[in-house]
Amino acid sequence: MTKQVVNLYWRDTDNVGDAMSGSCLYFKFPLPVKFLDIKEMNMSKEELAESFIILGGGGHIHLPHPDYNDGIINTLIERSTLSKWSVTWGIGHNIHGTVEQKFPDCLDNFLLSGIRDLDNPYLYVPCASCMHPIFDFYKSHPPWKDEFVYCHTSRVLKPEKPFYFCEGADFYDVIQKIASAETIYTNSYHGVYWGLLLNRRVIIPKPNSSKFYKIHPFHVENDELHFDKSPNYLGACRTINTNFHHFVLRLIHKYVEES
Numbered sequence: 255m256t257k258q259v260v261n262l263y264w265r266d267t268d269n270v271g272d273a274m275s276g277s278c279l280y281f282k283f284p285l286p287v288k289f290l291d292i293k294e295m296n297m298s299k300e301e302l303a304e305s306f307i308i309l310g311g312g313g314h315i316h317l318p319h320p321d322y323n324d325g326i327i328n329t330l331i332e333r334s335t336l337s338k339w340s341v342t343w344g345i346g347h348n349i350h351g352t353v354e355q356k357f358p359d360c361l362d363n364f365l366l367s368g369i370r371d372l373d374n375p376y377l378y379v380p381c382a383s384c385m386h387p388i389f390d391f392y393k394s395h396p397p398w399k400d401e402f403v404y405c406h407t408s409r410v411l412k413p414e415k416p417f418y419f420c421e422g423a424d425f426y427d428v429i430q431k432i433a434s435a436e437t438i439y440t441n442s443y444h445g446v447y448w449g450l451l452l453n454r455r456v457i458i459p460k461p462n463s464s465k466f467y468k469i470h471p472f473h474v475e476n477d478e479l480h481f482d483k484s485p486n487y488l489g490a491c492r493t494i495n496t497n498f499h500h501f502v503l504r505l506i507h508k509y510v511e512e513s
Contacts, residue, residue, distance in 0.1 A: 257510055258286045260305040262333065264312050265291040269406075270423045271383075271444030275311030277343035280385035281499045283506060292333075299336065306509045307340040308502065309333055311370065311381045313348025313443060313465050315357065334363040339509045341502055344381040344495075346370035348443070349464040365505055368498050371468035379498045381447055384491040388426065389451050392433035393488060397454065402435035404428070404445040409462070420445070443469070446481065451488045456481040 261278035278287045285306070290298065314330050334340065342364050347355050357375055361367045368379030403417035418431055420442045429448060432438055438449040438456045443465050449456040450470055458466055458479040470487065472479045 255301065255304045256286065257513065258288055258305050259283050259308060259506065260288045260290050260302060261308045262290050262292060262295065262302075262336075263310055265289055266293065267291075268421045270420055270425050270428055271442060271447075272312050274383045274386070274425050274444070275344065275381050277308050277310055277382040277495075280382050280495075283503070285506065285510070295333065295336070302336045304513070305337055305339070306506055307333075307337045309340065309342045309345060309364075310368070311344030311346075311383070313463075314342075314345040315347045315369075316349060330358060331360040334360040338365075339505070339513065340364050341366040341368065341505065343368045343498065343502070344370045344379050346443075347464040347468070350462055352464050353461075353467050355464050355468060366501060371465075372470070373468060377498070379494055380491040381444070382495050383444070383448070384451055384488060385495055388429050389448075389488055392429055393452050395433055397434060397436040399435050401437045401439060402431050404432065404438060404440040404442055406441055409441050409460070446470075450481060450484050451491065453483050453485050453487070455483055 259278065261276050263276045264272035265276060267273055276289060278289065295302070316330065342361065346369055355371060361376060367376035369376045370380050372378060405417055405419065407419050407421045418428070432445070432449050432454065433452050436455060438445060438454050439459060440446055440449065440456065441458060441460060441462065446456050446458065446466065446469050461479050466479060470481055470484060472481045474480070
């Protein structure tokens, strides 16, 4: 079989954040890259066993919790055994109904684990979508309105105000709308992340998942999570991802030599 890199993530989805989180969308590699949705994983196990797998980004870390058990909490274990040449890149927590973050032992099966949550026991690597050049264009533009509401279809925020759904959204339109506002109200992981990359204030009115508590330092006001502007965040996230790319390249060269 021809040696290849396989980027495994939530690719075929109407959630724009997941669709834009594939790490290989933003970096070059010395081998052909195949993009594969998680749902296609079981159809390609023999091929995956011989490939170099990059899992992520996205909220792949689901652990059993009484308020969150939708049938995908154990698949990270399965993904960790697909190939001996596997890394994670920018994956993180998403457990509804809790603030606690625990990390499963199966992450030790990866050659390298880059986790998007701060203070994790592996390497801190934020979502690679920070590498998209659109952030350079809009970060330099001052906001031209007070606020923007960006939410999931399942949990509408501030229904009295105009809002925009994550599902079915166009990435370029989302970034333009986030950049337009001084303050972003959101319950989307990438709504928070992209807002911070653009140096905007971000507020989560009703945090409902572990994924929100280790994106960036915040303070609490009236049960809301408030993230202040972070002018250096974009550059810091890009530096971390660029360095991680170099680590992965070394492993890929080893994969080519040994497999």
